[in-house]
Structure formats: structure tokens, C-alpha cells
Amino acid sequence: MTGNPSTFPDFFxxxxxxxxxxxxxxxxxxxxxxxxxxxxxxxxxxRDFHKLALYLSxxxxxxxxxVAFDYRGRGQSAYDPDVSxxxxxxxxxxxxxxxxxxxxxxxxxxxxxRGGLIIHVLxxxxxxxxxxIVLNDIGPVIEAAGLAHIQSYLERAPKPxxxxxxxxxxxxxxxxxxPILTDADWTRMVEALCRETDQGLLPDFDPKLVEMVxxxxxxxxxxxxxPQFEALAAIPLLAIRGANSRLxxxxxxEQMRQRHPTMETIIVEGQGHAPFLxxxxxxxxxxxxxxxxxxxxxxxxxxxx
Numbered sequence: 001m002t003g004n005p006s007t008f009p010d011f012f013x014x015x016x017x018x019x020x021x022x023x024x025x026x027x028x029x030x031x032x033x034x035x036x037x038x039x040x041x042x043x044x045x046x047r048d049f050h051k052l053a054l055y056l057s058x059x060x061x062x063x064x065x066x067v068a069f070d071y072r073g074r075g076q077s078a079y080d081p082d083v084s085x086x087x088x089x090x091x092x093x094x095x096x097x098x099x100x101x102x103x104x105x106x107x108x109x110x111x112x113x114r115g116g117l118i119i120h121v122l123x124x125x126x127x128x129x130x131x132x133i134v135l136n137d138i139g140p141v142i143e144a145a146g147l148a149h150i151q152s153y154l155e156r157a158p159k160p161x162x163x164x165x166x167x168x169x170x171x172x173x174x175x176x177x178x179p180i181l182t183d184a185d186w187t188r189m190v191e192a193l194c195r196e197t198d199q200g201l202l203p204d205f206d207p208k209l210v211e212m213v214x215x216x217x218x219x220x221x222x223x224x225x226x227p228q229f230e231a232l233a234a235i236p237l238l239a240i241r242g243a244n245s246r247l248x249x250x251x252x253x254e255q256m257r258q259r260h261p262t263m264e265t266i267i268v269e270g271q272g273h274a275p276f277l278x279x280x281x282x283x284x285x286x287x288x289x290x291x292x293x294x295x296x297x298x299x300x301x302x303x304x305x
Contacts, residue, residue, distance in 0.1 A: 013098055014097070045074045180269065233260050247274075
């Protein structure tokens with residue numbers, strides 16, 4: 001690992017097919033407390049979780065080690081020459097390889113959008129690794145209208161020349177769904193999404209991901225993951241939905257409650273897909289959920305964290 005241990009070391013490891021992958025590791029492993037694994041959205045990366053990871057690893061009542069992953073083709077992970085490997089099955093296997101390299105056998109998982117889909121796959125591949133789950137604006141049913149919106153803004157994404165233009169562009173596209181965000185929030189979003197290059201400011205992901213999204217046929221019903229979701233019924237689960245989300249509908253969220261009776265929910269007013277997990281009271285709520293889930297997992301333990 002490299003970097004400043006007081007913030008986060010970078011961790012590099014090899015995927016099962018040998019591709020070089022990256023994760024950020026915040027804090028030290030703590031005996032008796034689950035680490036937290038953070039999985040970002042489709043074109044996002046580990047930087048999305050920076051402020052939440054700092055909170056959970058240093059300021060939460062129960063500080064935890066936090067690992068935030070870059071999928072292949074995103075962030076500091078290598079781009080894959082075979083674009084067919086950009087799928088949730090391969091990415092789930094990559095995460096398991098990263099956990100093995102870090103010596104992590106069980107953890108709490110936070111998945112935003114695509115990260116939540118990967119958690120569903122992990123539940124089928126290795127359910128014992130999942131001790132608690134936070135799904136950020138994702139469920140077993142993905143609304144076609146939400147995917148169409150993602151298709152549209154990825155295909156027509158502007159090419160800003162400056163950081164200020166990039167912030168303005170994101171606010172122009174997403175501002176209607178996120179009226180509550182501050183200037184600092186929009187700035188942090190662009191800092192997480194983009195990187196400086198010789199060609200200027202560019203999105204920090206393989207451009208071929210845009211082609212894959214563009215080729216999705218949304219005229220056909222998308223496969224639902226209810227069997228995979230129902231397999232998570234015994235695992236403590238917190239579902240977070242942006243009140244303005246186009247990807248996770250209120251109807252799907254209600255069905256999730258019915259099929260996972262102990263599921264907790266948070267509706268984030270003034271945000272869409274996907275809520276910024278570092279905003280408002282979300283860090284406190286997520287930390288409290290993890291602490292409570294861990295405490296209840298210990299038979300006969302009625303004490304605090």
C-alpha cells in the first residue's frame with residue numbers, strides 16, 4: 001500500500017484474469033468489528049465515498065476499516081481491452097479477489113446503483129461475506145425511464161474545458177433532481193467524477209462504458225432480481241431512496257419491504273439518483289445502522305457498541 005495512513009492508503013491487486021485493480025483503504029482492521037466495503041455506481045469510482053469513509057473510519061461511534069473499490073475501467077483500475085468484461089458478474093468476482101487479497105472474509109457492504117446490483121450477485125456467489133447491506137437508490141427492479149435518463153446524459157455529455165464549466169454542466173443536467181445540493185456538493189461531485197489529463201478535464205472511466213450503455217435496448221423489459229433479493233432476507237438491510245429518483249420507484253421499494261420485513265428505509269428529500277451519502281444526517285444514520293446490526297448479530301449481547 002502507498003499513501004498517507006492518516007487518510008487512506010491505495011491498495012493495488014490483480015483481478016482473477018490478471019488485470020490491475022485498485023481500492024482505497026481507510027483506517028485499520030479492528031478485531032470484533034466488521035469492515036465496510038463501498039461499491040460505486042456504473043461510471044463512478046472510490047472517490048465518491050471519501051467523506052463517508054472518513055466518517056465511518058474515524059468519527060463514527062464505532063470506527064471501522066472502510067474499503068472503497070474502483071471497478072475495472074474506472075478510477076485507478078486498469079481499462080479492460082475486452083469491453084464484454086464490464087459486467088456485474090465479472091465485477092463481483094473482482095471484488096471477491098480484492099477481499100481475498102486484503103484478508104477480509106466478512107463485511108458490511110454499501111452499494112450505490114450498480115454497486116447494489118453487484119451486492120445481489122455476491123449474495124449468490126458468497127452469501128457468508130455479507131453481514132449487513134446498505135442499498136443506495138437501487139433494488140431488484142430498475143426503471144427503464146431511469147436508465148433512459150442515464151443513457152441520454154452519457155451520450156450527450158458536454159466536454160467542459162474548465163472545472164467551473166464541468167460543475168455548471170453537472171448542475172444543468174442533474175439540478176432538477178437535486179435541488180437541495182450546495183455549491184460544495186456539486187464541486188465535490190465533479191472532483192470525484194473527473195480527472196485532469198493532457199487533453200483537459202475528462203470523466204474518470206473508460207469511454208467504452210458509454211458505448212455499452214448506449215447499446216442497451218430499453219424497449220424490452222429489464223430482468224428483475226427478486227430471487228437474488230429474497231436470498232438476502234436474513235441479512236440486515238438499509239434501503240436508501242432519493243425522493244426524486246427515476247431508477248428506484250416507490251412501488252419497488254414497497255415490494256422490497258414486503259419481501260424483507262426487517263428492512264429499514266430512508267427517503268432523502270431533495271435528491272434523486274443517487275443520493276450523496278455524505279450529506280445531511282446520512283453518515284450518522286448509516287453508522288448507527290451498521291452498529292446496531294453488528295450488535296444484534298452477537299447472541300446474548302445487549303450492551304452498546
